[in-house]
Amino acid sequence: MVAVTFLFLCFWAAGVHGDLSRIQVTLEPDRPSLRVQLSHTAHLRCCYSATRGAVETTWYISIQTVNGTSALQGVDRRDNRVTVDEGNLTAAGVMCHTLILKEARLNDSGLYQCFLNHSALRHSVYTHGTFLQVYRPMVKILDIGESTKNSILTAEGMLLMVAVLLHGTMMLYEETQSNEEEKGQKGRGEYL
Known part of the structure; x- marks a missing residue:
């Protein structure tokens, strides 16, 4: 029993010493x-x-x-x-x-x-x-400032608004003209 204990302690000491050298x-x-x-x-x-x-x-x-x-x-x-x-x-x-x-x-x-x-x-x-x-950095095609971009966007907005207003006005005018023509035809039809 003493020999087994002695061998166990020797192996344990060798293992601990081996880990300490790592x-x-x-x-x-x-x-x-x-x-x-x-x-x-x-x-x-x-x-x-x-x-x-x-x-x-x-x-x-x-x-x-x-x-x-x-x-x-x-x-x-x-x-x-x-x-x-x-x-x-x-x-x-x-x-x-x-x-x-x-x-x-x-x-x-x-x-x-x-x-x-x-x-x-x-x-x-x-x-x-x-x-x-x-x-590779991106290359700017148009190197323009922020205020210039804002001016361009404002101008685009104004042009879009004018286009919508003109189109709407033209449609209202045509509708009014066709209504007047219908009234004129109905009125002439009553007198005939």
């Missing part, structure tokens, strides 16, 4: 989405807290393919437009990594996530991610 990662909320105008700079962040320091971080982008599936690929750090900081520790003990994407292009749109990895980490982890949408 890193525990807690993910912080990511910004769900970010809209950036074409040719502007995008700043994407992923934050986490770890029980024993920083972990290795790699940025990935999930791109939507033609058939509706997504393809995961690493962000090319050799691209001159891409800058990745190695992480900043905040006062609350949270580690944040920033991906800076200069001169954003339309094909840069996608879900950006950090991949967290360390040999003492039980399972590698992807952060929640931020969906980056790069958009």
